[in-house]
Amino acid sequence: MPGHSQTLFISDLHLCELRPEKLALFEQFMARLTGGIDALYILGDLFEFWHGDDDLTDTHLGIINALAKLTAGGTAVYFQRGNRDFLVGDRFAEVTGSHLLPDHHLIDLYGRRALLMHGDLLCTDDTDYQRMRRLFNLRWLQWLFLRMPLAFRRGLSSRMRHFSNRENAGKSEAIMDVSPASVIDVLRKYGVDLLIHGHTHRPAMHTVKIDGGEAQRIVLGDWYSRESVLVCRPDTLRMLSIQDYIKGSSE
Numbered sequence: 001m002p003g004h005s006q007t008l009f010i011s012d013l014h015l016c017e018l019r020p021e022k023l024a025l026f027e028q029f030m031a032r033l034t035g036g037i038d039a040l041y042i043l044g045d046l047f048e049f050w051h052g053d054d055d056l057t058d059t060h061l062g063i064i065n066a067l068a069k070l071t072a073g074g075t076a077v078y079f080q081r082g083n084r085d086f087l088v089g090d091r092f093a094e095v096t097g098s099h100l101l102p103d104h105h106l107i108d109l110y111g112r113r114a115l116l117m118h119g120d121l122l123c124t125d126d127t128d129y130q131r132m133r134r135l136f137n138l139r140w141l142q143w144l145f146l147r148m149p150l151a152f153r154r155g156l157s158s159r160m161r162h163f164s165n166r167e168n169a170g171k172s173e174a175i176m177d178v179s180p181a182s183v184i185d186v187l188r189k190y191g192v193d194l195l196i197h198g199h200t201h202r203p204a205m206h207t208v209k210i211d212g213g214e215a216q217r218i219v220l221g222d223w224y225s226r227e228s229v230l231v232c233r234p235d236t237l238r239m240l241s242i243q244d245y246i247k248g249s250s251e
């Protein structure tokens with residue numbers, strides 16, 4: 001139950017008005033957190049799509065208000081951008097009271113160093129995707145895009161998602177998963193034995209053999225079908241379904 005020392009990680013909620021039951025689940029989850037946890041980390045793709053900090057639909061406002069309420073109650077909320085909400089900016093951080101994190105972020109998790117990523121940067125076998133990502137991350141292009149009318153941005157992003165769904169349907173499962181070599185690279189580069197990410201929608205706790213030792217790679221679940229939360233306490237790491245967490249059966 002909230003009240004103990006615990007830090008939570010979620011990702012890939014893909015919240016939007018098309019799945020009102022997930023919005024309701026998010027509201028319940030947020031209500032349960034109030035005042036009881038050390039920190040909530042959202043590792044990207046909170047939104048189905050975020051078109052810029054002026055993308056204030058009723059749905060988005062509901063999510064923002066829930067986050068603002070949580071942070072106003074003293075809970076730290078950290079947000080790492082995903083490939084669906086890479087346009088989240090400073091204004092979003094300000095109105096929610098959350099802190100934006102870079103694409104690679106190291107934290108001290110009760111004495112253990114952990115690397116946080118959304119996860120798409122690890123899917124290096126998907127070279128088409130990585131090329132597209134580099135394009136979308138060009139600052140001048142984002143600057144330009146964000147100055148277009150919101151309706152235009154919505155239309156363009158919806159056409160692009162149609163296109164990307166069609167492309168992805170033709171790709172193998174392996175190509176769209178993380179590259180094992182990239183996982184090893186990043187663990188070495190940051191000198192950690194714990195990596196937490198989402199994006200692939202393949203929730204699991206993997207053991208990775210590295211340099212004669214072992215590291216842990218934890219993949220968070222998506223909220224399409226396997227909504228989950230990683231619950232970290234000083235001595236345990238557990239993946240729970242959101243429903244179980246809300247019910248408090250974690251105790």
Ligand code: MN
Pocket residue numbers: 012044045082083084118120198199200
């Ligand atoms: Mn993603």
